[in-house]
Amino acid sequence: MAHFDENAKPFSHKWLNERLAVDTLKRVLSTEYWIPKNINFLWAMGMVLAATFGMLLISGIFLLMYYQPNTQLAFDSVNYTIMSEVGYGWLWRHIHGVGASVVFLIIYIHMFTGIYYGSYKRGRELIWLSGMLLFVAFSAEAFSGYMLPWGQMSYWAGMVITNLFSGGSLHATGLVEWIRGDYVPSQAFLNRFFMLHVLLIPLAIIGLIVFHFGTLRIPHVNNQDGEEFDFDAEAEKWKAGQKKESKVIPFNPVFLSKDVFVMGVYFILFFFLVFYNFEFAMDPVNFDPANPLKTPTHIYPEWYFLWSYEILRPFSTNIGLIAFAFAQVIFFALPFLDRSPNVAPASRRGPFKYWFWILLVDMLILTFMGKLPPVKPWGTIGYVAAVIFIILWIALPFITKSEKKL
Amino acid sequence: MADRRDFMGMALGAFTGLGALGALYAAKRTWDPLPSVxxxxxxxxxxxxxxxxxxxxxxxxxxxxxxxxxxxxxxxxxxxxxxxxxxxxxxxxxxxxxxxxxxxxxxxxxxxxxxxxxxxxxxxxxxxxxxxxxxxxxxxxxxxxxxxxxxxxxxxxxxxxxxxxxxxxxxxxxxxxxxxxxx
CATH class of the missing domain: 2.102.10.10 (Rieske [2Fe-2S] iron-sulphur domain)
Known part of the structure; x- marks a missing residue:
C-alpha cells in the first residue's frame, strides 16, 4: 500500500497529492506540456472549438428542458414555447443555432491550417485521423439536431439524407426504412434522432475530443516552419530560466493566455451574431411545419454541407453517390496520400502550394454552387468543380512524390 | 500453465462474443419499424x-x-x-x-x-x-x-x-x- 501521511489535513495539497497525484497531473497536462513559440493566431482554433462546443452543450441543456420530441408538438415547442414563453429561451436557441453554424467555420479553418502547414505528417497522423472522426461526429450531430424543430427543411433533409443509404441501384429500401423506423420520417425517426443528438453523439464527441488531445501530447503541435526540434532540450532551457533562448512555452499559463485573448476576440464576434445577426443560422423554410405532401421548391443543406452536396448533385444517382462517398472519406487519407517527406508550409513546397489553393477555391466554388438552383450555368460550373475536386485528390500522391526534399 | 490460461481466455472471449452478438441483434430489432407501423x-x-x-x-x-x-x-x-x-x-x-x-x-x-x-x-x-x-x-x-x-x-x-x-x-x-x- 502506498504511503499516506496520517497528519495531512483533509483536502490539503499534500492530502490531495497523495491520493490523486495532482502535481504530476498538472505538470504533465499543463505546466510542462510544451508548445512552440513559432506559431500564430491560427493555433488558437483548437481551444476556440472546445469553447464553442461548451457553448453548444450549455445552451443545449437549457433547450432540452422544454423541447418535445414529438411530431405533433416539436415545432411549437421550439417556435412558440422556447421562443416566446420560456424566459430567455430565445437566447439558448440563438446561441445553439449560431454556434452550430460557426463551429463548422472554425472546424474548416482548423482543418485548412493543418493542411497548409503539413500538420498531419509523420508522427501526427493520429491527430489528423482523430480530428476527421470529430468532423464526422460533428456532421452527424448537426444533421440530427437539424431534424428536431420538425419544420419543412428538417423533414425533407431527413428524407433526402436517409435516402442516400438506399445506395442508388442497390435499392436498399429495407435499410432506409430500418434507419427511419418507418416508411417515411415520422415519430420513430424523430425520437431516435433526438436520442442520437442529445446523448449518443455528444458522448462520442466528448470521447473523441479527449482522444484528439491525447494524440497531440507526444508529437506536440506543429509550428509555422514545420521545424523539428528537441522538445526536452528546449524545455530544459525554459526551466533553467533561459526563456528568451528556448523555442517553447508551457501550455499553461503562457500559451493559454494567448488562446484566451483570441477567444475573447472570437466571442465578441460570436455574441454579435447571436444578438444581432442570428438569421443566417435560421432558414426561413424551416419556419413552416413539416408537411409530408409538399416538398419545398428548393432544398439545400446548411452552408457547411454545401460543398459535398454539390459533389453529389450534378451526376446521375449512382455516380453521384460514389463521388459523394469519395468526398466524405478522402480527407481521412490525406496523411497517406501526401508522399512528400517535407513538413513545411504549403508556400515552400512546390506544386503542393497550387494544390492547396486550388482545393480551397474549388471547395468555395462548390459551396456557392450548392446553394444555387441546379440550372445553367450553375449546374455546369458545379459539375466542373466536382470533377476538379476528384482529380485533385487522385493527383495528390503524384504531385507530392516529385517534391524536392527541403 | 499457458494452455489453461489460453483456454480461459478463449472461453471468456467466446461467451463475451456471443453476448455481444445477441446485444447487437436486440439493438437491430429495436431500430426496426414497429409491427403497428x-x-x-x-x-x-x-x-x-x-x-x-x-x-x-x-x-x-x-x-x-x-x-x-x-x-x-x-x-x-x-x-x-x-x-x-x-x-x-x-x-x-x-x-x-x-x-x-x-x-x-x-x-x-x-x-x-x-x-x-x-x-x-x-x-x-x-x-x-x-x-x-x-x-x-x-x-x-x-x-x-x-x-x-x-x-x-x-x-x-x-x-x-x-x-x-x-x-x-x-x-x-x-x-x-x-x-x-x-x-
Whole structure:
C-alpha cells in the first residue's frame, strides 16, 4: 500500500497529492506540456472549438428542458414555447443555432491550417485521423439536431439524407426504412434522432475530443516552419530560466493566455451574431411545419454541407453517390496520400502550394454552387468543380512524390 | 500453465462474443419499424371518380401517391413511346388499366433522393425542384439525375378499387419484367 501521511489535513495539497497525484497531473497536462513559440493566431482554433462546443452543450441543456420530441408538438415547442414563453429561451436557441453554424467555420479553418502547414505528417497522423472522426461526429450531430424543430427543411433533409443509404441501384429500401423506423420520417425517426443528438453523439464527441488531445501530447503541435526540434532540450532551457533562448512555452499559463485573448476576440464576434445577426443560422423554410405532401421548391443543406452536396448533385444517382462517398472519406487519407517527406508550409513546397489553393477555391466554388438552383450555368460550373475536386485528390500522391526534399 | 490460461481466455472471449452478438441483434430489432407501423401499410383507393388529366395526390405509408387518369392523347403517346431504360417496352405497360381507363399511379417521390416532383399541367410533365429531374405524363424519366421512372406501389385491383400495399398479379408481372422496383 502506498504511503499516506496520517497528519495531512483533509483536502490539503499534500492530502490531495497523495491520493490523486495532482502535481504530476498538472505538470504533465499543463505546466510542462510544451508548445512552440513559432506559431500564430491560427493555433488558437483548437481551444476556440472546445469553447464553442461548451457553448453548444450549455445552451443545449437549457433547450432540452422544454423541447418535445414529438411530431405533433416539436415545432411549437421550439417556435412558440422556447421562443416566446420560456424566459430567455430565445437566447439558448440563438446561441445553439449560431454556434452550430460557426463551429463548422472554425472546424474548416482548423482543418485548412493543418493542411497548409503539413500538420498531419509523420508522427501526427493520429491527430489528423482523430480530428476527421470529430468532423464526422460533428456532421452527424448537426444533421440530427437539424431534424428536431420538425419544420419543412428538417423533414425533407431527413428524407433526402436517409435516402442516400438506399445506395442508388442497390435499392436498399429495407435499410432506409430500418434507419427511419418507418416508411417515411415520422415519430420513430424523430425520437431516435433526438436520442442520437442529445446523448449518443455528444458522448462520442466528448470521447473523441479527449482522444484528439491525447494524440497531440507526444508529437506536440506543429509550428509555422514545420521545424523539428528537441522538445526536452528546449524545455530544459525554459526551466533553467533561459526563456528568451528556448523555442517553447508551457501550455499553461503562457500559451493559454494567448488562446484566451483570441477567444475573447472570437466571442465578441460570436455574441454579435447571436444578438444581432442570428438569421443566417435560421432558414426561413424551416419556419413552416413539416408537411409530408409538399416538398419545398428548393432544398439545400446548411452552408457547411454545401460543398459535398454539390459533389453529389450534378451526376446521375449512382455516380453521384460514389463521388459523394469519395468526398466524405478522402480527407481521412490525406496523411497517406501526401508522399512528400517535407513538413513545411504549403508556400515552400512546390506544386503542393497550387494544390492547396486550388482545393480551397474549388471547395468555395462548390459551396456557392450548392446553394444555387441546379440550372445553367450553375449546374455546369458545379459539375466542373466536382470533377476538379476528384482529380485533385487522385493527383495528390503524384504531385507530392516529385517534391524536392527541403 | 499457458494452455489453461489460453483456454480461459478463449472461453471468456467466446461467451463475451456471443453476448455481444445477441446485444447487437436486440439493438437491430429495436431500430426496426414497429409491427403497428407495418400493419398500417395498406390503403384502398377509389379512382372511379378521378377526372382525366388532373393530378390527384393520395397518401400511402406516409408517402404521397400520384394518380393521373390519362387523357386520350396521353394514352396514344404512351402506346408509341419506349420506356427510357427498358428497351422494347412501351410506356403503356406501366399504366394501370381499371375498366376502360388507364391510370398513372405511382409513389410521388423522386427516384433520385425522394423529393416530391411538381406536376406542370401546361406541359403535362413532372419537374423535381431538388435536383432538376423530369418525368413525362406516364411518370417515365425524361431527364437525369433520377435513374428510372417513378416507382409503382404494390397494388391489387379489386373491381373499381385499388388496394395499395398488396401485390396483385399485375404488379408482380411489372416487377418481374423490371418495369418498376419494389418500394
Amino acid at each position: 407495418k400493419a398500417a401499410g395498406f390503403t384502398t383507393l377509389d379512382v372511379s371518380k378521378a377526372p382525366e388529366g388532373v393530378l390527384i395526390t393520395e397518401m400511402w405509408r406516409g408517402k404521397p401517391i400520384f394518380v393521373l387518369k390519362q387523357t386520350k392523347e396521353m394514352v396514344e403517346k404512351a402506346k408509341k413511346k419506349e420506356i427510357s431504360n427498358a428497351k422494347g417496352h412501351k410506356e403503356i405497360e406501366r399504366l394501370i388499366k381499371i375498366g376502360d381507363s388507364y391510370f398513372m399511379i405511382t409513389v410521388g417521390l423522386c427516384t433520385h433522393l425522394g423529393c416530391i416532383p411538381g406536376y406542370r399541367p401546361e406541359t403535362q410533365d413532372f419537374l423535381c425542384a431538388c435536383h432538376g429531374g423530369m418525368y413525362d405524363s406516364t411518370a417515365d424519366v425524361t431527364k437525369a439525375p433520377p435513374p428510372r421512372g417513378l416507382d409503382i406501389p404494390p397494388y391489387k385491383i379489386d373491381g373499381n378499387k385499388l388496394v395499395l400495399g398488396e401485390e396483385g398479379p399485375e404488379y408482380k408481372k411489372l416487377v418481374e419484367t423490371g418495369l418498376t422496383q419494389r418500394v
